[in-house]
Each structure stands twice: as structure tokens, then as C-alpha cells.
Amino acid sequence: MSQTSPSQAWARTEVSADGAVLLTIGGAWKSGSALPEVAFRADRVAVRTEGLEDFDSCLPAWLHAHLRSIRSPDLSSLPLRLQSLVRMAETVAVTETANAEAGLLENLGAWGAESGSSWGRALEHIGHTALGFLRAGLGRARVNWNELPLQMQTAGVDALPIVALLGFLTGLIMAYVGLIQLKQVGATVYVANLVALAMAREMGALMTGVIACGRTSTAFASQLGSMNLSQESDALRALGINPVEFLALPRILAVSLMVPLLSVFATFVGVLGGMVVACSGDLSVDQYVTQAVKAVSWKSFVAGFIKSVVFGFIAAWAGCYRGHVARRSALGVGEAATSAAVLGITLIVIADAVFAVIFNLYDI
Amino acid sequence: MAAEAIACEELAVGHGGKAIMSGITFALKPGRILAVVGPSGCGKSTLMRALSGLDDPVSGSSRLLGRDLTSVSTEEREQALRRLGFLFQGSALFSSLTLRENVELPIREFLSPPRREQRQLAEYKLSLVGLADAMDKLPSEISGGMAKRAALARALALDPEVLFLDEPGAGLDPLTAARMDELILRVREAFGTTIVMVSHEVPSILRTADFCVYLDTETGRMEAYAPPRDFLSLGAHPRAYAFFQQNHRN
Incomplete structure (x- = not known):
């Protein structure tokens, strides 16, 4: 009182x-x-x-x-x-009843169920995408092919500057590190082999895949998440158009086509970056180029190329998938963009490890 | 308190200096409910934004709670806006905040009460609109009707003197829309709030509004300012009558 x-x-x-x-x-x-x-x-x-x-x-x-x-x-x-x-x-009457407060066990169970259903949804989306490509191949899918050139430009041409910068610096760094080690055994000439092989077989594809996740996956997740939010996806469904086919297929195809090209570009630029370092020391440009060409077999080049196609597919699919399942709120769109990048990069690294095992088994 | 909550004379509203509706003249006493009515695209929401001071009118004068908001400083305008409450058409709840946090936000920012009282006030406002059991839900977890009510609770957070409601019944089923009308009347009765609502739902207007402003797209001018019942008979406002007849039948 x-x-x-x-x-x-x-x-x-x-x-x-x-x-x-x-x-x-x-x-x-x-x-x-x-x-x-x-x-x-x-x-x-x-x-x-x-x-x-x-x-x-x-x-x-x-x-x-x-x-x-x-x-x-x-x-x-x-x-x-x-x-x-x-x-x-x-x-004032409450028309909708709220859920009761959940306990720890219930929350744990709900988390388990949600995780399970999340993987289920991901598999379902992959299935829809694969089926969509099949139907598109048979000319039975409704796909917005008008978007393909635009997406190829956005995911490919517009990414050239960043891919060039990162590729060049990666080659340069590898050459520096390689030179320090190779100097100790008097084999500095092999720095060209190191840079060229690493870029062609591994780093070119991995780096462009990660760049695609950072810029393209997140963009796709935001675009499709916003379309979810504004019920554009529902409108497509209402028109009898499968949104996965209509929206995701041109995006996935565009990125799957452009990432391998970017990867080849990154490889060349990376080799160039290595050359700047190597040729500033004992090596001549001729020696470097000869060694680099000798080091990269067709097998290695094709291995890197195949990887980049898969990484491009993963990056684009992750963005489309997270966008399609995004919650209908501004927060949900943000979450979709973040999780698209995380999912894409994680899957790319896992896929790279799987490729390493397979290529080792078949001596590629 | 000013004799008129809202008064405007020969007001013209529009976008980018171009008027889409002009000749708006009326005066509304405190504690009354005004419905701004007219066909789609006639400038109802634009008028509401101009009356509330969110946007400047193209020409003419408008006074809100005794002040001409076009001739005051930005700071004074912000202060005046704190005496108003807004319910936007799409509810505009902050999606990353729970309903309780949505209502607490203006209370915390402008009243700064202790945490306990902040919660009490937010819970009370949400209870007023029947959302006592959904306070910890996110906007994405509730229905459209609940979102409207939560947005109304947020609009009431600072005990506004004037409440602006943009299409409060849009997207709601008739039963929920009728409940919303009842809620609006109760808010007016309990708080004595002046309410301006944009609507083209004739049953809702007849249930709640004391006066109606009818905006006519054909002439680009306000055709009438009168109690809504006046528009149910063919008198001096033929286009408003036709609009009411058409929408009342539907």
C-alpha cells in the first residue's frame, strides 16, 4: 500500500x-x-x-x-x-484457440519431426526438379524459358569480375605457398604443375561453386521466397502451373550451364595469377606454360568440368528449394537466403569429397 | 481539446504534386467515426494519409487536433503522429516480433515504462482485441483476422486520440468483419477515440460510421459528406446512392 x-x-x-x-x-x-x-x-x-x-x-x-x-x-x-x-x-471472444505451451520432450520431438520432414521436403523437391527436367525434355512441362537468358547473364556474365579477382588471387596465393616449399628441394619449376592441376581439377570448380552459392543461391531464395510471400507461387498453382517447373528449371539450367564456363575461366585466370608470381622469380613464361599444359591431362580437366556442372546444379537447386519452402514473412525470406547459402556450400563440399573418393577409385 | 478533431477545406490529394481527388471539405467532431468511401482507385487511402499527416496534400488546408500539419516542423509532426493510431490494410505487423512484442514496441519507445508495466499494457491491449491466448505467436502463425486485431491492438498501444483504419474489414469473412466492426465501436465507446476508416464495405459502414465522405472518381471531387443512411435514398448524391445500392445488394 x-x-x-x-x-x-x-x-x-x-x-x-x-x-x-x-x-x-x-x-x-x-x-x-x-x-x-x-x-x-x-x-x-x-x-x-x-x-x-x-x-x-x-x-x-x-x-x-x-x-x-x-x-x-x-x-x-x-x-x-x-x-x-x-x-x-x-x-472479447477469441475465435482461434492457441496451442498450449510445449514441454522439453515435446519440443525435442517436434524438432526431430521437423528435421525429418525438412529432409523429406528436400528430397521431394529434388524429385520434382528431376521429373521437371524429364517432362521439359519431353516438351510437356510449362517452363518460363524467357527467363533463361536473363538468368544466364545474372549468374554467369555478371559474376565474371568477382570470379576473375578470386581466381587470380587463388592462383597467386597457391604459387607463393608452393614456391616456398618447392624451393627447399630445388623444384621451383613444378610450381606451374601445382597451380594448374589444383585450379583445373579442384579449386576452379570449388571456388565458382561457392561464389554461385553466395550470389546466385541467395538471390534465388530471396526471389522465390518473396514470390511465396506475395502468393505468386499460389497464383501459379491456381493456374495449373507447377512453380518448381516454371520458376526453378530455367534458373537451375542457367546456373548449371554457366558455372562450368566460369570454372574454366577461373582456372585460366588462376594459372595466370600463379604465372605472375612464378615468373617474377627464376621461371620464364615459356617454362611455366609448358609445365602447366603438361600437368593438366584431359582426364583432370574433364573431372574438374564435371564437378563444376554438379556444383552449379547444387548451388541453384539449394536457392530454389529454400525459396520455395520459405515461410511467408520478411523474416522467412531472410532465413531462406541464409540457409540457401549454407545448404549449398555444405552440399558442394560433401559432393567434392564424394568426387574425390570416386575419382580415386577409378583412377581419374 | 480542439472543437473539431479533423477539419479540412478544399483539400486536394494525390501523388507527386498531381491531384487525384479535390474539393474535400468537412469537419469532424471528436469521438465520431468517419468512413471514407468510394470506388477503387478514387484516393481513399491517399486522403487518409494526407489527413493523418503521413503525406502532404496537393493543395488546400487540413487541421488535425487543432493543428495544421503541413506548416509544422518535422519534430512537431512526429509528436503529432504519436497521438494517432494506424491500422494498415495489410496489417503491417513486424514479422520478426511476436504479437506481444509488436504491441510493446511503441509503448517501450514512447512511454518507457518499467518492464512489468510495459507487459501489462501490451497484454491488456491484446486482451481488448481477444488475443490474450496468442500473445507469443509470430504474425506468420496467425490468421488474417487475428493479424488485423493484433494490428488494432498495436494501433491502440499509445491511447491514440485519432485512429486511422485502412480497410479494417478487407479480406475478412462476414462474421469476422462484423466482430471487427463491433470492436471498433467498443474502442470508440471506451476510449472516446475519433476514428477515420477507409472502407467500401457498405454493411460495415452502416454499422459503424457516423459520417461518410464519398469520393467520386467521375468528377475527381468529393461528392458528399453526410451520415451514411442518407446515401440509402436517392437524394442530392446520386453517385453515392448508386455506389451504396450496388454494394449493399452484393
Whole structure:
């Protein structure tokens, strides 16, 4: 109980002989000012005012919070407007019922089920995509082929500067590291073999795959997630058009075509980066080029090329998949973009490891 | 308090300095509900934005709570906006926040009460609109009707003197729309709030509004300012009458 100055909000409780609590309130109740705190346990509570000066929503909110557990508090002594404000919070019907609070086990189970269904959805999407390509091949799919050139430009041509920069620097760094080690055994000439083979077989494809995840996957996830949000995907479904076929196929095809080309480009630029370092030392340009060409067999080149096709497919598919299953909110679109990049890069690294094992088994 | 909550004279509203609706003149007393009515594209929402001070009118004068918002500083305009509440057509709930956090946001930013009272106020406002059991849900987890009600709770967070509602019943089934109307009337009754609502739902307008502004696309001018019942008979406002007849039948 507190009653300090007439303009400050106050409240006090008294218990009558029959166990009922009388809650008296007074003063000025304004949001942002200090409000009194009272604690009582009773089945019956009557509320009255004494010198109540002015109030805003904080008073009915305070009463609502304190009288919530009382079955039917007696508000009849309150001013009519205050009565109405308190009763309003109790009487508006809730049409939809909310879920009960879940326990730890339930949450764990829900997480397990969600993870399972998430992988299920991913597999389903891969299936739809594969089937879509098959149907497109048979001329039975509705695909927005008009988008193909634009997507090829966005995913391919527009990515040339960043691929060139990163490819050049990767080759340069590899040459530096290689030179330091090879110098110790007097085999600096093999720095060309190291850079060319690594770029053609491994780094060119891996690097362009990761770049595609960073710029193209996230863009696809945002585009398709936003289309989900604005119900454009639903509109396509309503028209009898499969959104996976219509939207995802041109994107996946565009990236699967462009990433291998970018990978070849990155390989050449990387070899060039290595040459700048190697030729600034003991090696001549002729020696470097001869060694580099000798080092990269057709098998290695094709191996890198195949990898880049798969990495391109993975990057594009991850973006389309996360976009299609994005939650319908701004937050959901953001999450879709992030998870597309994470999923794409993870799958690319896993696929690279699988390729390493297969190529080793078949001596490629 | 000003004698008129909203008063405007020969107001013209539009985009980029080009008027799409002009000749808007009316005065609304505090505690009344005004419906802005007219066919799609006539500038209802644009008028609402101009009346509330969110956008500047093309020409004419408009006073809100006794102040001409076109001639005040940015700071004064922001202060004036805090005395208003808005319910946007698409609800515009912040999707990364729960319903409780959506309502708490303006309370925290402008009233800065202690945490406990902040929660009390937010819970009370959500209880007013019947969402006491859904406070910790995200906007993506609730229905369109619930989102509208949550947005109304957020609009009421700071006890606004004027509430602007853009199509409060749009996208709702008739039952939920009727509940929304009831809620609007209760808010007016309990808080004495002046309400401006953009709508083309004639049953809803007849249930809630004290006055109607009818915007006519053919002339590009306000055709009438009158109680909505006046538009149910063929009088001095033939186009408003035709609009009401058409929409009432549907």
C-alpha cells in the first residue's frame, strides 16, 4: 500500500470479516509513471476509487493484470468508463484457440519431426526438379524459358569480375605457398604443375561453386521466397502451373550451364595469377606454360568440368528449394537466403569429397 | 481539446504534386467515426494519409487536433503522429516480433515504462482485441483476422486520440468483419477515440460510421459528406446512392 502525494497513483487493500478483499485505488494513473504494487489472494474482490484524478490505459491494464485470476470481481463502484475498459479486455471472444505451451520432450520431438520432414521436403523437391527436367525434355512441362537468358547473364556474365579477382588471387596465393616449399628441394619449376592441376581439377570448380552459392543461391531464395510471400507461387498453382517447373528449371539450367564456363575461366585466370608470381622469380613464361599444359591431362580437366556442372546444379537447386519452402514473412525470406547459402556450400563440399573418393577409385 | 478533431477545406490529394481527388471539405467532431468511401482507385487511402499527416496534400488546408500539419516542423509532426493510431490494410505487423512484442514496441519507445508495466499494457491491449491466448505467436502463425486485431491492438498501444483504419474489414469473412466492426465501436465507446476508416464495405459502414465522405472518381471531387443512411435514398448524391445500392445488394 502506498499513498504519498495526491497526484501519484496509489492502491491499498483491506480484508473484510467475510474474507473479501476491498481494493481501493486513487491518484493520477499515467503510463510511464510509477505504479503501485499490491498482492492479495481472495475469491472475492471489490474495487472502488477514492480521489481518482486522471487515468489512461495503464489503469485498466493494471486492474486487468491484478484481477485476472478473480472469477467475477465487483467493479460496480468504479466510474462507468473504467468499468467498461476493464470488462472489454475480458469479454472479447477469441475465435482461434492457441496451442498450449510445449514441454522439453515435446519440443525435442517436434524438432526431430521437423528435421525429418525438412529432409523429406528436400528430397521431394529434388524429385520434382528431376521429373521437371524429364517432362521439359519431353516438351510437356510449362517452363518460363524467357527467363533463361536473363538468368544466364545474372549468374554467369555478371559474376565474371568477382570470379576473375578470386581466381587470380587463388592462383597467386597457391604459387607463393608452393614456391616456398618447392624451393627447399630445388623444384621451383613444378610450381606451374601445382597451380594448374589444383585450379583445373579442384579449386576452379570449388571456388565458382561457392561464389554461385553466395550470389546466385541467395538471390534465388530471396526471389522465390518473396514470390511465396506475395502468393505468386499460389497464383501459379491456381493456374495449373507447377512453380518448381516454371520458376526453378530455367534458373537451375542457367546456373548449371554457366558455372562450368566460369570454372574454366577461373582456372585460366588462376594459372595466370600463379604465372605472375612464378615468373617474377627464376621461371620464364615459356617454362611455366609448358609445365602447366603438361600437368593438366584431359582426364583432370574433364573431372574438374564435371564437378563444376554438379556444383552449379547444387548451388541453384539449394536457392530454389529454400525459396520455395520459405515461410511467408520478411523474416522467412531472410532465413531462406541464409540457409540457401549454407545448404549449398555444405552440399558442394560433401559432393567434392564424394568426387574425390570416386575419382580415386577409378583412377581419374 | 480542439472543437473539431479533423477539419479540412478544399483539400486536394494525390501523388507527386498531381491531384487525384479535390474539393474535400468537412469537419469532424471528436469521438465520431468517419468512413471514407468510394470506388477503387478514387484516393481513399491517399486522403487518409494526407489527413493523418503521413503525406502532404496537393493543395488546400487540413487541421488535425487543432493543428495544421503541413506548416509544422518535422519534430512537431512526429509528436503529432504519436497521438494517432494506424491500422494498415495489410496489417503491417513486424514479422520478426511476436504479437506481444509488436504491441510493446511503441509503448517501450514512447512511454518507457518499467518492464512489468510495459507487459501489462501490451497484454491488456491484446486482451481488448481477444488475443490474450496468442500473445507469443509470430504474425506468420496467425490468421488474417487475428493479424488485423493484433494490428488494432498495436494501433491502440499509445491511447491514440485519432485512429486511422485502412480497410479494417478487407479480406475478412462476414462474421469476422462484423466482430471487427463491433470492436471498433467498443474502442470508440471506451476510449472516446475519433476514428477515420477507409472502407467500401457498405454493411460495415452502416454499422459503424457516423459520417461518410464519398469520393467520386467521375468528377475527381468529393461528392458528399453526410451520415451514411442518407446515401440509402436517392437524394442530392446520386453517385453515392448508386455506389451504396450496388454494394449493399452484393
